[in-house]
Each structure stands twice: as C-alpha cells, then as structure tokens.
Amino acid sequence: MPRPGQVKPETDERLSDRIAVGLLTRSFPPELVDRVVAECGREGQRNRLLPPRVVVYFVLAMCLFSGQGYEEVARLLTHGLAWAQRWSGSWQVPTTAAISRARAKLGPEPLKVLFGQVARPLATKSTRGAWYGRWRLVAIDGTVFDVPDSEDNAAYFGRPKTHRTQRCAFPQVRVVALAECGTHAITAAALGPLTMSEPVLARELFVHLGTDDLLLADRGFTGLELWRAAAAGGADLLWRIRSHQVLPVREDLPDGSYLSDIVAARDHRTRTDPETVRVIEYTLHDPGRPEQETPYRLITTVLDHEAAPALELAALYNQRWEIETALDELKTHQRGPAEVLRSRSPGGVEQEVWGHLLVHHAIRTLMHDTAEQTGLDTDRLSFTRSIRLARRQVTAQAAFSP
Template identity: 30%
Template sequence: MLDEPIHFLANYLELPDWRRLGEHLPVEWVEQAVQSTEATSIRHRRLPAEQVVWLMVALAIYRHKSISEVLDDLGLAVPDSHSPFVSKSAAAQARQRLGSEPLKWLFDHCARHWSEQDSKAYMFKGLQLFAMDGTTLRTHDTPENREHFGEQLYASGAIASYPQVRGVTLTALPKHIVRAAAFGPYGTNEMLYAKRLITEIPDDSLTVFDRGFLSAEILTTLIQNGRNRHFIIPAKSNTKCEVLEGSEDDYIVRMCVSPQARAKCPELPEFWQARAVTVTDQHARKHILLTSLCERKRYKKVDIARCYENRWGIETSYRELKQTMLGTALTLGSQTVDGVYQEIWGTLIAYNLIRLEIAKAALVVKCDPTEVSFIRAFHLIQFELHWAAVTRSYGKLPASMKLLRERLVSLLKDERSDRKFDRVVKAKPN
C-alpha cells in the first residue's frame, strides 16, 4: 500500500537542491528574519548571518555530521581562494553572532504559512484539526544549561543527570506540520507554555488536547477569543460536573471554575459548559471526552471518538523529531543556552520542510501524508541534497577531489595532543 506513495516521492524529489527547498523557504524570508532581529552582518564574512540560518537547518538534516563537514559538503560558506575551509571556531563564532531570535522568527513565520497551505484538503467538516501536547529534550550538562533550564527532581531526592528543556507544540495532525511551539526551562509548567500557543490556533479549527491541559482558562479562552474554535479533551478521573441534559453516554455538563483560577484570571466565568461523550477504546476501557462540538446531528459521537484517536499523531511527530532527525541522541548538540534554542528552532524548521514536501507529494497521488514513510523521505532529502551540492557538474569532480585531499590534510593539522577531557560517569536514563 505504501509502495506507490514512496515511489512517487522518490520521483517528486528528483531535483532537491537547496533551491528545491527554497521554493518553500524563500531567501527573502531568511533575510527578513535576520533584519527583523538586527542580526545582519556589517563586515564581509565567510559566514554571513543569512548563511548561518541555512547552516542551522542543514545541521538538523545532517546531524550525524560535524559542523565542518556540513559547511564543506554543502558549500554554505562564501568562497574564498585564500582560505577554502571554515574552521570550527569561526563557525561557532558565527552562530554566537546570529543568536537564536532569527531562527525563532523564521520558524514562527514559516510554520503559520506552511500549515495553511492546502489545509482545505485535510479538513474535518470544515475544521482544521490540531493537537497540543508537551515534550522534553536533554541538553549537555554545563553549569549555564543547568542554571537556566533546570533538571528533573525524583521523589527519592535524586537529580536527573542532564538539564532538560520543556516544550509544548501545536501540530497540524493531517500533515504533522508544527504550527507553533514554546520551549523553555524544565521547571515551568506546561500550562504556561500552552497559554502562549492559544493565540496561534486559527479560526475554524478543532484542537485535541492531552488531559493534562484540562483548564477552564485555556479552554474558555480558546472558544471566546476566536471564531469557530473548538476542543476535545479527555476528562480526568476527579473531574466534577453537573449533568444538564442528554442521554447516558452523550450529555451536556456544567463545571464550576475554582476560586483560585478566578483569582488568577478575573475574566473567567463562574461556570463553563461542554458536551461529554463516553467512548470505548480498543482495550474495552471507557473514557469521557469533553468537547465544545455540541451539535449532535453534525458532530456524531463516532466522529468525536475518531478525532481523538488522531491525537496520537502528535506522538508520532515527536518520535520523528527525536528518533529519526536527532538520531536518538541522549542530548542536543549545543552546549550554550542560546545555542540550544537555536538548535531547536533550526530542527523544527527542517522537520516542517520535510513534512511539507511529503504533504505536497501525497496531495498529488491522493493519499494521506502519514502513509508516506518519514524515514524514507528524510533519507532521500539527505542523499539528494548532498549529491546535488557535491556533483553540481561532472567538470568539477577533479576540483572536488583536490579539496578532499586538502581537507584531510587540514584535519591532521587541527589535531592537538594537549587537549584533555575529564571523565564523567552519568547514570543511565530510565
């Protein structure tokens, strides 16, 4: 069943130069991201700010390679006959000059634009389908990272071996494109990150939440501050509600807003209502789903259950990000706080680019984007971008071989025998 979409994807990506991805990520957007955050390079450099933006996207696609390899293989540095290679220190300094804000600006701008593309082809009864959930990422154990991001504290009193980043994402379920994201210290509650993303949910949409986001402030804000915005969220075991009307497994309930919540947010009403639907999962376990889709004739019980089942697509999205793109690495590659944020935004941009290519291909062959293997598409883009960069023309092959030999020599010169690394024993993560 998947052979046809995969075969088509291979043909669809037969010209995947950086210009190929540039169809979705125009140079003007990159320039605007740099200029809007005042990161423009004034001096003439081998790695101007615009090229560093592309470098961060490329590093996410070629995570198994060093920064020097990516620069050399894809030819991202401005050519210089006197110095054909860019040193690691120069690349690190270029990243520090750029900072993380241009990558965040570019992600926000691209994500909104890409999630809207072809959205009508994947609607549920006129509504775009989204999911919101949280995740965590480990960072290198440096004093700066541990102070800023913090770490998990266990009930036994033990402290996690690595600092952790906490984040919440809003993902378009049919295409798995991340529409919006918020990341920060591990100690910040997911609810605070979720509140930042509520404004990013578009009108005429249905968002499926994890039960941890069951909050009157989040759900009432979603409905009141937009047009035709709806939610589905499972009720907690201790959720208290008053049944107003309806049948045994499909009824309207009223819930009281706690005084503590109203004290924090005086705009909240005293009560809020929702439709409660009882569904049975594949393990014969019953769950109560709360939703703002109160029209029983238009939104049947089976429709609500099916939409909630699609929520697990966001978990697939996290798996594609962490296991496929990040290579199941224990930590992110960057060792500074700003570098961590920079790496996260660059990875999300690269992930959305791959997902957008898959969605475009699936639309042509009229299949679901999730039917196309993400791993296969990811490997195709890795291979083709590398091949297009190295073999731009057969006449340049001798020059490429010469550069290869020069690069090997430069690597030998860069080795330093006086470098020392302290041994650190870390506990295995559970």
C-alpha cells in the first residue's frame, strides 16, 4: 500500500517508464525497444525491478558509463533514486547479481536486432567529406576487444599468442565494421571468435552496400572471391592490394593507371577466370624522412579514368583512415583506453559489444545533426566532448520525476 500522500503506480511498467538516458532514449525510443524485445521473444520475462526494456537501457548506459560498476550505473540512471523512493516507497537499486541475471536472460539478440534497425548511413548530399562524385564513401576494417579471462570466454573466443608463442592475458572477440567515412557512423558490424578472420566476417556486411557506395579497404581484404562478393550488389570498390600479387598490364590509360585482371590464387598460372580491374600505382614520401618511400597499389572497379582520375583516387584512398578513427573512438574514448569488457560469458560479451556500437551510433548521430544545423564539417566536432554531453544528459534527465 502507498503511504499517505503517495501515488500508487498503475502498473509495474510505470517505474520502468521513468528510466531515461537522454540522447539514448531519443535515439532508441521505448516503443522501438519494446517492439524489438517482442520480436526476439523476450517480452514475457516479467521482473518488477528489471523488465526487458529497462535491461536494454541499462546495457546502453553501462556502455556509456564504461568503467562504472553495475549499481553505480543504476544510480546514475535514477540520480540517486531520491524521487523514486518518494514515489514508490520501496524501489531500490538492483544488486549486481540481479542485474547479471537479467542481462543473461535478455541475451545479445535484442541489442543486435536493435542495431540492425537503427544503424543507417547519416550523410546527406550536403555533408562534407562524405561523397566523391556520385559515390558515398564507406570503409571496412576490423579490430579486437579484450574480454575477461573466464573459461567460457577463452573456450569460445580464443586468445592470441605473443611473438614468443606465449598465451596473452585475455581472450579476444573480433569485430569487423562498415563505416561511413564522412560521419564515422558505423552502419553494420559482425562479431566472431578470434579464429574467424576479418575477410570471413566481412562477407556478412556486403549486403549492406548499395549501388551508390564506393568501398575502401586495406590489404587485409584480398582475394578474387571476396572482391566479387563485395561488388555483387553493385557497389564500386577501391582496395589496396598486396605487393606480391601479379597484375599484368592489359591496357595503359591516359591518366597513368592501367587495366589488369585478378585471379584466384589457384588460378595464378593459367588465369582462366579473371576479373578486370583498374590499377593505380603511386609512392608516398615522408617529408621528415626523404629517404623513406611507401609504394601503394590500388585496384578499383571504376574502369573509366575520366569518371575517376587516378590522381583523385590516390588522394581519396586516404579517407580509409576515417574508419580507423571511428574504431579508436569506440575503443579508446568510449570504452576507455586498455579497458577489458566486463562480461564473463560469450553471450554477455556479444551483448556488450552491440551496446557499445549502439551508443557510438547515437553519439555520431548527435554530432552529424549538430554539424548539419550549424554548417560545420563533422570532423570539426569533438567526439570526447560529445560523449561527455551524453553522460551529463543521463543524470540531468533522471533528476526529474514522472
């Protein structure tokens, strides 16, 4: 029974409606979260303190406040619970054990599905640095996250070895991401154990490419089959290729590039199943070290040298580093430098990674919208300051009662 002067909540969900995380609630509205939870078959998990919607927002807040303990994250969500105690009379911060059980019941699937529904390219035609001619610039790359050294994590994800073949301290989860160069928005991702290579995971992402995309990739993504898979949906490609790969000159072009072909490794002698590509070769010089030269060879599906001159494509390839910056934002500034993820089970690790990807996309959406409204280049805005703003919004909104 409520105390005199208190209002009795109409349903158990009413208190969960109060959980608000500022930018994240605007990016992932409660009705969308509820729909995803229902699609994943988690809506039946009734818990007065931690219904599924609250657990989703808790995971997002946990990733936003990386490094804080479970109970501290819950306190930040409700700003010390001062109003909540006046309202309900009995609501308390869930224990770490209760939160862990709720996370395990929710699983990674709702966070993964939520990311799939909201992670979209952000750039408009006016977004600076996002386009080259008719093409939207996107890049693909991979990274790894250290995860806790539990038996389950070690068995599922595996761990790298040092150059002396010694075991590293932590298992690692591999993540391959597709990002929009002009906004740093990660629009698709695939997760897997360390034994799964980046090219294998990359195949899951090619379905997200469109006919207006120009995909940039480094030498780690190579091979005829992968090239054809990436181009199958109509996207154009601009990839750096390994120096040892044979590229016979089939036709010289006026801009200094030339037409060649690539073949599968098993077909390198007979070349019976070639794929025509255009090759751009150039050398970069370090002004501080004149003797140091770095040769580059790029291959592209854009065969028309007039539509994309070699000099412009060589300069454009530098945009591939934008995805390196996006992954650094995710791992260094958002998660924290050299921090280990907190989940001791494979399902928890995947849930946590999807949470980090969702938070990063929300912050990048905020930055893009701000840049569009002010006419600035998104690169002029600070990711660090933006994430601090997002954190302040959490405690500011939690200070208001229903």
